[in-house]
Amino acid sequence: MNTDQKNLPVAVIGAGPVGLAAAAQLIERGERVVILEGGSAVGHSVRKWGHVRMFSPWSYNIDAAARRLLEISGWDEPCGKELPTGRDIVEKYLEPLASIDAVASSLRLSHCVISVTREGLDKVRSHGRAERPFVIRTLDAAAKLTSYRAKAVIDASGTWETPNPLGADGLCVPGEDRVSSHIDYGIPDIAGSRRGDFAGAHTLVVGSGHSSFNAILDLLRLKETQPETTVSWAMRKAKLGNTFGGGSADALPERGELGQKVRAAVESGAVNLLNPMAIDRLSQATVDGKIMVDAIVAGSSLALEVDRIVVTTGFRPNLEFSREIRLRIDPALECAEKLGPLIDPNEHSCGSVRPHGAAELAHPDPGYYIVGMKSYGRAPTFLLATGYEQVRSVVAEISGDHEAAARVELKLPETGVCSLSEPVEVAKESRCGETELATLPVVPAVEPGSRCCG
Missing domain, CATH: 3.50.50.60 (FAD/NAD(P)-binding domain)
Structure with a gap:
């Protein structure tokens, strides 16, 4: 030098x-x-x-x-x-x-x-x-x-x-760009500035980590005052395994509690868990503007209609x-x-x-x-x-x-x-x-x- x-x-x-x-x-x-x-x-x-x-x-x-x-x-x-x-x-x-x-x-x-x-x-x-x-x-x-x-x-x-796109292959799924106004990447402020977008809506959360936990729990809190709010959760994993974390054994109590709350919500039916799920295509319905999600869930075809998608895939x-x-x-x-x-x-x-x-x-x-x-x-x-x-x-x-x-x-x-x-x-x-x-x-x-x- x-x-x-x-x-x-x-x-x-x-x-x-x-x-x-x-x-x-x-x-x-x-x-x-x-x-x-x-x-x-x-x-x-x-x-x-x-x-x-x-x-x-x-x-x-x-x-x-x-x-x-x-x-x-x-x-x-x-x-x-x-x-x-x-x-x-x-x-x-x-x-x-x-x-x-x-x-x-x-x-x-x-x-x-x-x-x-x-x-x-x-x-x-x-x-x-x-x-x-x-x-x-x-x-x-x-x-x-x-x-x-x-x-x-x-x-x-x-x-x-630079968030990852929705596709399991690392690419945007067909139609992802055309319905981007209905998609959030990361953790939107569901309980605050974005409340109006999610209240009473059907939201599909995609991902299996702590960001998805945050989004799911925010949506469930919203559901307490807006009962029409619906939560579906899609992940690529076939087995849940350690998805929900270590609970009381976690060195960080807040993190452990987060996973256990989501586990309880899934077990109670408050959250519709879809796994393993791979999304094939997104399209916008011509009548009500909702998003049509064409996917494969556990080996079978599924057509799901949602209002919003939250992508937490890293x-x-x-x-x-x-x-x-x-x-x-x-x-x-x-x-x-x-x-x-x-x-x-x-x-x-x-x-x-x-x-x-x-x-x-x-x-x-x-x-x-x-x-x-x-x-x-x-x-x-x-x-x-x-x-x-x-x-x-x-x-x-x-x-x-x-x-x-x-x-x-x-x-x-x-x-x-x-x-x-x-x-x-x-x-x-x-x-x-x-x-x-x-x-x-x-x-x-x-x-x-x-x-x-x-």
């Missing part, structure tokens, strides 16, 4: 929890940073699930370097075992962090990244790649193109904007803007290649992921890292604390502190985030007390919409 390149900033793509944690780590190490966020405010994607309550308490959702920056500003840290909503994360954590001068001066909102490349080199050319800075091109709200030069790139853009990474970067991607999961075997849902019950950092996240183009939810590609689970450990290690490597980059500062259970393993203890810092041993629960993806064992 030449002198000019060393003096360039590190570009962080995305101003969500992991992106701002990366920025905090960089600022703490005295690195220059530019944060490129496609939305008009920090936590753009988190705001879209702001109504959803997380399973993990505040102590596991705050990055250590971010906490230290916030403490200097006199921030009042949320304490105790309170479970924040997405809105709480934005208002009580991300917005205060973004208002700190060192972060605010580095933040570029409404700057959607459309391409990343090596200066003057396409993907094919090899000679001198490592000596060329990265060039990140963005498009702002006024359709103005801007280019940023950087010595390294940390892509924390997440996967929320997300996938958008790798298009890094097309000119040399990446090392797992061919099945589209995650960092070295993580693939550890989180492959074909081999693991949601994966048994050892702590990892810069070494596992490195790509053939030195200085380019994909972190956070996007680093897991299509894998169904992700732990926010894992994302914070990722960026701590990556930033240490970028700063030349190879010893810190290789060091593991987070201990995760060997059996993975969806097992019923015993929790582990990790050191944590908190304004609620001195440095202490904190019990790390066995927690699922903290970005609602990702699937757990689904």
Whole structure:
């Protein structure tokens, strides 16, 4: 890396929890940073699930370097075992962090990244790649193109904007695009701003993870005051197995209770369970505007008429803007290649992921890292604390502190985030007390919409 390149900033793509944690780590190490966020405010994607309550308490959702920056500003840290909503994360954590001068001066909102490349080199050319800075091109709200030069790139853009389509084959089912106004991907605000769309309607929820649980329970609460509300639930699984989770044995009580409530609703007949179900086609009825769902359920044809569909089948990474970067991607999961075997849902019950950092996240183009939810590609689970450990290690490597980059500062259970393993203890810092041993629960993806064992 030449002198000019060393003096360039590190570009962080995305101003969500992991992106701002990366920025905090960089600022703490005295690195220059530019944060490129496609939305008009920090936590753009988190705001879209702001109504959803997380399973993990505040102590596991705050990055250590971010906490230290916030403490200097006199921030009042949320304490105790309170479970924040997405809105709480934005208002009580991300917005205060973004208002700190060192972060605010580095933040570029409404700057959607459309391409990343090596200066003057396409993907094919090899000679001198490592000596060329990265060039990140963005498009702002006024359709103005801007280019940023950087010595390294940390892509924390997440996967929320690219949900999986409805088809079991990974494709949109025929007719999905034509009835898109009747489909929600993720967890819509059924009990709040979207209540009018679902009250008294027949909704088909597709998926088998905790996002589907949230949607189903919201619909059932709506049914208490709007008895005409009907809930059908479709999943691809033939056997329910551990679909409903560990109940009272779950390390996170809220998560365990969620699954048991859904189990009870299915057993009582309040929810019409359809499994295994594969949807073949969607079409709109000409008379009443309802959606006709043609599917195969347990080997037999089914024609189902519904008003709305909620798709909770997970997300996938958008790798298009890094097309000119040399990446090392797992061919099945589209995650960092070295993580693939550890989180492959074909081999693991949601994966048994050892702590990892810069070494596992490195790509053939030195200085380019994909972190956070996007680093897991299509894998169904992700732990926010894992994302914070990722960026701590990556930033240490970028700063030349190879010893810190290789060091593991987070201990995760060997059996993975969806097992019923015993929790582990990790050191944590908190304004609620001195440095202490904190019990790390066995927690699922903290970005609602990702699937757990689904």
